Amino acid sequence: MIENTKFQIGDLVRVRVNHTSGHCRTPQFVQGKTGEVVAVFGQFPNPEQRAYGSNGLPHQILYQVCFDQTDLWVNYSGPEQDTLRIDLFEHWLESVSTKHEV
Amino acid sequence: MHDHDDHSHHDHSHDPITSEAEDSLFAAREVAIRTLLIEKGIFSADELRHRVELMEGRSxxxxxxxxxxxxxxxxxxxxxxxxxxxxxxxxxxxxxxxxxxxxxxxxxxxxxxxxxxxxxxxxxxxxxxxxxxxxxxxxxxxxxxxxxxxxxxxxxxxxxxxxxxxxxxxxxxxxxxxxxxxxxxxxxxxxxxxxxxxxxxxxxxxxxxxx
Amino acid sequence: MPHVHDRGGWPDETPIDRSEHEFAQWEDHTHAMLELLIGPKYHFNLDEFRRAIEGIERKKYEAMTYYERWLTAIETCLVQKGVLAREEVDEKMVELSASRNVRNGFD
The missing domain is CATH 3.90.330.10 (Nitrile hydratase alpha /Thiocyanate hydrolase gamma)
Known part of the structure; x- marks a missing residue:
């Protein structure tokens, strides 16, 4: 089991918008979107620190978050069960209680 | 010069000089960077060759x-x-x-x-x-x-x-x-x-x- | 507007070119150099390398092939770390080109 994680599988999370400046691994198209945590991968070096020559410590927890495609793209052309899964670090995620919480 | 010596006795399958140096400006720049790194002792020609072989083994x-x-x-x-x-x-x-x-x-x-x-x-x-x-x-x-x-x-x-x-x-x-x-x-x-x-x-x- | 490398969802109608690419020798070497320089012959890390790629000016980024971006970023990282100077690379290119011309003259 991976300990001390802020989120668990099944939690709804919203991706922060422009949370950091500089190098990051959070694509713009998921920023501000709400998805569900579907996997907790554990601790990995923080790429935002490593990109500037550090060792990436402290580690960040890496999650897999699942989004409905219809929530990501206006006029998504496929069926509503299509999803997109993406790997995101903990500091980019904030807790939400419902999908459309403002 | 190191570069040419280095290739002349390892790669018989194709001519490294014509295949790499005339390709493009990037190909020529790659030769220059690689030659400098070998001259500076960052890695050896053998180590680089070994790495290419490792890469080619993955498929x-x-x-x-x-x-x-x-x-x-x-x-x-x-x-x-x-x-x-x-x-x-x-x-x-x-x-x-x-x-x-x-x-x-x-x-x-x-x-x-x-x-x-x-x-x-x-x-x-x-x-x-x-x-x-x-x-x-x-x-x-x-x-x-x-x-x-x-x-x-x-x-x-x-x-x-x-x-x-x-x-x-x-x-x-x-x-x-x-x-x-x-x-x-x-x-x-x-x-x-x-x-x-x-x-x-x-x-x-x-x-x-x-x- | 997203950064140049952050491509997901960009308006793009281009059909995907599915032709297979044979690697040129310089591309093999570029890949192998990167693996050495971020691994056993450590001089910089993968995220520094990615940041160097992302720092390539938009028009150049879009015009370059994959390994052209890689080679550019390797050089950027090596220069930043003080391993190489750009002038050294320029001079080495001239030197290698001159030695090639001399040899070709004799061929």
């Missing part, structure tokens, strides 16, 4: 071996889905220490397809280097927002009751798709099965080859 045949084993051995498949890194090593294959392989399974209900929208993250350890299209701006921009039309370009038309699940590998995870085992392959050997597992089927833009 989709390795991933196909993993998939074929998963097809014939349910317990192995369970281990692969739970901890792909260990399951891949179990077959004697090397993995990277800088990233972690995760296997995802195609089923009657779900079809997985892999992309890296930010660069070109790919399970090189078991698939070799990614194809050019995987690294292209068109694939990276389009497959996340419109996966079904993109899959159709690859000749894969999926019915609407199969959910398409796109994986954007943005971080330290490298995804391997386990395609569905084609029908009518009950009597095939593990090696014959591996022959049906194409590179594209392990990225998720194709099905495994049928008989």
């Amino acid at each position: 989709p045949a390795l991933g196909a071996k993993v998939v074929a084993r998963a097809w014939i051995d349910g317990a192995y498949k369970a281990r692969l889905l739970a901890d792909a890194e260990t399951a891949v090593q179990e077959l004697g294959l090397e993995t990277m220490h800088t990233s972690k392989i995760v296997a995802v399974e195609n089923t009657d209900d779900t079809h997985n397809v892999i992309v890296c929208t930010l660069c070109s993250c790919y399970p090189i350890a078991i698939l070799g280097r990614p194809p050019a299209w995987y690294k292209s701006l068109a694939y990276r921009s389009r497959v996340v927002a419109n996966p079904r039309p993109v899959l159709e370009e690859f000749g894969l038309s999926l019915p609407n009751d199969v959910a398409v699940r796109v994986h954007d590998s943005t971080a330290d995870i490298r995804y391997l798709v386990i395609p569905q085992r084609p029908e009518g392959t009950e009597n095939l050997s593990e090696v014959e099965l591996a022959g049906l597992v194409t590179r594209d089927s392990m990225i998720g833009v194709a099905l495994a080859q049928s008989l």
Whole structure:
């Protein structure tokens, strides 16, 4: 089991918008979107620190978050069960209680 | 000069001088950078050559071996889905220490397809280097927002009751798709099965080859 | 507007060119150099390398091939780390080109 994680599988999370400046691994198209945590991968070096020559410590927890495609793209052309899964670090995620919480 | 000496006694398959130096400005710049790094003792010509050989040893045949084993051995498949890194090593294959392989399974209900929208993250350890299209701006921009039309370009038309699940590998995870085992392959050997597992089927833009 | 490398969902109607690419020798070497420089012959890390790629000016980024971006970023990282100077690379290119011309003259 991976300990001390802020989120668990099944939690709804919203991706922060422009949370950091500089190098990051959070694509713009998921920023501000709400998805569900579907996997907790554990601790990995923080790429935002490593990109500037550090060792990436402290580690960040890496999650897999699942989004409905219809929530990501206006006029998504496929069926509503299509999803997109993406790997995101903990500091980019904030807790939400419902999908459309403002 | 080191460069020419270095090549003259290792590579007999093609002429390194004409194939690399006249290619482009980038090819010439690569020679210059490499020559300087060797002169400075950053690495030796032998070490670089060894690394190229390592790279050439990695190919989709390795991933196909993993998939074929998963097809014939349910317990192995369970281990692969739970901890792909260990399951891949179990077959004697090397993995990277800088990233972690995760296997995802195609089923009657779900079809997985892999992309890296930010660069070109790919399970090189078991698939070799990614194809050019995987690294292209068109694939990276389009497959996340419109996966079904993109899959159709690859000749894969999926019915609407199969959910398409796109994986954007943005971080330290490298995804391997386990395609569905084609029908009518009950009597095939593990090696014959591996022959049906194409590179594209392990990225998720194709099905495994049928008989 | 997203950064140049952050391509997901960009308006793009370009058909995907599925032709297979044979690697040129310089591309093999570029890949091998990167593996050495971020691994056993450590001089910079993968995220520094990615940041160098992302720092390539938009028009150049879009015009370059994959390994052209890689080679450019390797050089950027090596220069930043003080391993190489750009002028050294320029001079080495001239030197290598001159020695090639001399040899070709004798061929």
